[in-house]
Amino acid sequence: MKIGVVMGSTSDWGVMKAATETLAQFGVESETKVLSAHRTPAELEAWVGGLRDRGFAAVIAAAGGAAHLAGVVAAFTTLPVIGVPIKARALEGIDSLLSMVQMPSGIPVAVVAIDGAKNAALLAVEILAVTDPSLKEKMDAFRKQQADKVLASTLD
Numbered sequence: 001m002k003i004g005v006v007m008g009s010t011s012d013w014g015v016m017k018a019a020t021e022t023l024a025q026f027g028v029e030s031e032t033k034v035l036s037a038h039r040t041p042a043e044l045e046a047w048v049g050g051l052r053d054r055g056f057a058a059v060i061a062a063a064g065g066a067a068h069l070a071g072v073v074a075a076f077t078t079l080p081v082i083g084v085p086i087k088a089r090a091l092e093g094i095d096s097l098l099s100m101v102q103m104p105s106g107i108p109v110a111v112v113a114i115d116g117a118k119n120a121a122l123l124a125v126e127i128l129a130v131t132d133p134s135l136k137e138k139m140d141a142f143r144k145q146q147a148d149k150v151l152a153s154t155l156d
Ligand code: RP5
Pocket: 007, 008, 009, 010, 011, 012, 036, 062, 063, 064, 065, 086, 088
């Protein structure tokens, strides 16, 4: 199954590259789009609405400012939506974080840290790994590699 990655602007790509790179590292196919909840609402609805039938399992949605993109994506699908608040030019990204994390009851968005693109991808891989044993093995290996690095670290 595939993961959709959508961001509100090309200016989000510098952060969001880490999500597509991480998905690729696990061999997970993804489709990346620049679509905006306020600038291209019709095109966003059309893309999100077709994802389940096209074999997608989850969507990562990234935006900055009044970041309603993830909530709007979640409104158009019952696939899991992972929101990445982008640190935009004002307010250090707090506006993005709050607008994603404070979704009203009934339409959930799983929100990662500000600029947390890598964790969004890892969470998407974990969702796929629930039903994909080979991905679970890769995730276990990733965790072990990470742990080994900490345990081998030394202080000057
Ligand atoms: C949001 O506004 C985008 O997701 C971006 O983070 C922010 C600024 O967009 P640009 O003005 O750089 O296109 O919609």
